[in-house]
Structures are given as C-alpha cells and as structure tokens.
Amino acid sequence: MPIFSIVIPLYNKEKEIRQTLSSVFAQTFNDFEVIVINDGSTDESEKQTLSFKDQRLKYFVTENRGISAARNLGIEKASASLISFLDADDYWYPNHLETLYALHRNYPQAGIVASNYEFLLPDNTVKKTIFKNIPNGFSGIVENVFAISMNDRALWTTAVVVKKEVFEAVGNFDNSITLGAGEDTDMWIRIALKYPVAYTKKVTTQYRLGAQNRVSHSQTLNRKFSRLDKFKAEEAYNKPLKKYLDMYRASYAFKHKLAGDHKTFRFYYTAIDTKNLSAKTRMLLWQPAFVLRLLHYLKTHLRYKKVYIDIYN
Structure with missing residues (x-):
C-alpha cells in the first residue's frame, strides 16, 4: 500500500497535464499512487495522460460532474492513508511530498498539513505569498490558520495533504458548489475547525494563473x-x-x-x-x-x- 494517494481532477487540460504529471513523477519521495479522474474532457487530455507509462498511475473516466465530484471519486479510489491534491494545470517542486511527509511525521496530531506556495502569473513572473504573522523558516502547528490567511490563503488545494480518515469525519467536497466557486475553501474550513493544522513556510508548489484558468x-x-x-x-x-x-x-x-x-x-x-x-x-x-x-x-x-x-x- 502506498503512503500517498495523489488525486488529480482533469478537465480539458491537454496543454498542461504533461508538465503537471512530470512534476509528480519527479518527486524525491516516490512511494505514491496517482489517481487521475478525467471529468468528461473533450480535448486530448486522455492521450496526454496515458502517454505516461508508470504503474503508479491509475486513470478513471467519468461524465462531466464537476471538480468536487471528481475529487470525491479520487478519495474513494485512494488506497493510501494520506491524500494529496494537485490541480491538472499546477506544478510541484521535487521536494513537495518529501516535505509534507516530514511535516506529517513531526506533527501526527494534525488532520491536515500544508506547505507554502508561489504564484506564476500569466506574464511568467513569480509572485510570493504574504503571511504577515508567520516568520520565515516556520514549521509547526498553526494556532489559528484563518488569522494568517488575510492576504493569501495558508491552505491551498495543491499544497495540502489530508488524512483519509479526516474525510470520514467531516464529509466529502460539497457537490452543490460548482466551477471553482469555493468548494475547496469550504472543505479546508471544515477540517481546520475540527483538527490541528501543521504548516511549513517552505515553498514546494506553484499555482499557475494562466489565462485559461480564470473564470470570467x-x-x-x-x-x-x-x-x-x-x-x-x-x-x-x-x-x-x-x-x-x-x-x-x-x-x-x-x-x-x-x-x-x-x-x-x-x-x-x-x-x-x-x-x-x-x-x-x-x-x-x-x-x-x-x-x-x-x-x-x-x-x-x-x-x-x-x-x-x-x-x-
């Protein structure tokens, strides 16, 4: 049984999914399975995904039901006790899983662990996150995760790992919230109100804000x-x-x-x-x-x- 199950919802990301998956398979910590949920893509996303010949890759196709339903199916299919999420157009640095596994081991009481991230803007410049109340080099339990999230969110989907048992306690992603209108925020609030949150200021992921990602x-x-x-x-x-x-x-x-x-x-x-x-x-x-x-x-x-x-x- 792998240590991590990585859940990737996929909908019409033929231009991005190869780089995203490449960042997964380049991880220094490699005890994981990758669960890609193709949520009814109509482009070449499937072809790009299946070009990876790795036994750790598990691929499922559904009709288009939205990102919450895709993530929930990924959680259901996960065999690991730790679940990590990655959007199909974002990127992990090679130390991402290694960093979060160490954070999990150091703070086993946490229901969710998270790393810092950076933004890649449409003009390819990088913007750093702002957390005014967290010193550089911080790694540990956050007293109140909302207090440090007034500029940027400390809990961001591509930078978190959640114990699978936590979803059994708080429930799945809310399917009534659609098209990226707060389903992840809703989930992280529910978890943070019930469990300790462990956080590291180390940047291990990149949130890619390409024009195709924005909802008008x-x-x-x-x-x-x-x-x-x-x-x-x-x-x-x-x-x-x-x-x-x-x-x-x-x-x-x-x-x-x-x-x-x-x-x-x-x-x-x-x-x-x-x-x-x-x-x-x-x-x-x-x-x-x-x-x-x-x-x-x-x-x-x-x-x-x-x-x-x-x-x-």
Whole structure:
C-alpha cells in the first residue's frame, strides 16, 4: 500500500497535464499512487495522460460532474492513508511530498498539513505569498490558520495533504458548489475547525494563473458559490474566521454586482461586518455596477503592463 494517494481532477487540460504529471513523477519521495479522474474532457487530455507509462498511475473516466465530484471519486479510489491534491494545470517542486511527509511525521496530531506556495502569473513572473504573522523558516502547528490567511490563503488545494480518515469525519467536497466557486475553501474550513493544522513556510508548489484558468465575471451566474452561512455558529466566537469569511463574502459580492445579480450581492453584503474590510474594499462595495466594471477593465488592462492590483486589501 502506498503512503500517498495523489488525486488529480482533469478537465480539458491537454496543454498542461504533461508538465503537471512530470512534476509528480519527479518527486524525491516516490512511494505514491496517482489517481487521475478525467471529468468528461473533450480535448486530448486522455492521450496526454496515458502517454505516461508508470504503474503508479491509475486513470478513471467519468461524465462531466464537476471538480468536487471528481475529487470525491479520487478519495474513494485512494488506497493510501494520506491524500494529496494537485490541480491538472499546477506544478510541484521535487521536494513537495518529501516535505509534507516530514511535516506529517513531526506533527501526527494534525488532520491536515500544508506547505507554502508561489504564484506564476500569466506574464511568467513569480509572485510570493504574504503571511504577515508567520516568520520565515516556520514549521509547526498553526494556532489559528484563518488569522494568517488575510492576504493569501495558508491552505491551498495543491499544497495540502489530508488524512483519509479526516474525510470520514467531516464529509466529502460539497457537490452543490460548482466551477471553482469555493468548494475547496469550504472543505479546508471544515477540517481546520475540527483538527490541528501543521504548516511549513517552505515553498514546494506553484499555482499557475494562466489565462485559461480564470473564470470570467460573465460566467458568474452559471456558478454556484459557497454560501458561507454554514459557519455562522463558529464565526460568533472565532474572530479570525469571521474576518476571513467576510473577505470571501466581499469577493463574491463584487462578482455578483458585476454580473447584475443584486439579490445575491445583498445576500453576501448584508452578512459582512464591514470593520473587517479595508477602507478601499468598503468604498468599492458601495460603487454602482458600471463603475466596478470600468475599474475591473482598468485592472485587467494594467496586467498587460505588469501592474497588479488587489482590490481586497
């Protein structure tokens, strides 16, 4: 039985999946199985995947049911006690599994262990994550993972390992959340509220923000977002969690105002304690949709000039 089961949901990533899988098979820690769930791809993703002739690769095909269902099937098929996730267009450095296995061994009480990561932007520049309350070289149990996730998320899907038994306790990914609208965030919150979190500041993965990875605002109405209200009881006593969720609510509110869905905008906005938001974010939330659309256009245009603006901080 392998030590790691690596779950990779795959949907129309023919241009990326070879490099992603190559980064898996280049790991210094090689006691693993790779479970690729082809979620109804219509391109050459299958051909690219099956070009790897490695006995550790297990390949399954389903009709298109979404990323949550694909991950849940991967968990079901996993034979290892430790489950790692990798998106089909992201990348692991060779030390990724070795680093997280050591973290797991050092902190066996943790239900989830995670490493740091970096962003590869569309212009091929690298952006480092920001965690203001975690010193360089840190490796250990995080007191409150939400408190350190106010700029970037400490728990990111391609950088975590979860004990399989944890899913038996907290349940699977929520299939009602679709098209990358918060299903991973929902899961990591559920785990972090129930189990200790071990984290290392060491960068072992790369989150690749290619243009093909971004979901446009015009698609917002086709997505089912995490409502976030399932954590109301926990928010009442966990102030960092409340602030963390309010930042997500602000993001979701922006998206729905841009898409013209004012009812859903109000749902998220009215749940926010605006003291948890920056003055810039509060000001933007009050703007009419046409102003936000103009600002969004300018933000997108500035990306081409390698100027990046974060409206949430």
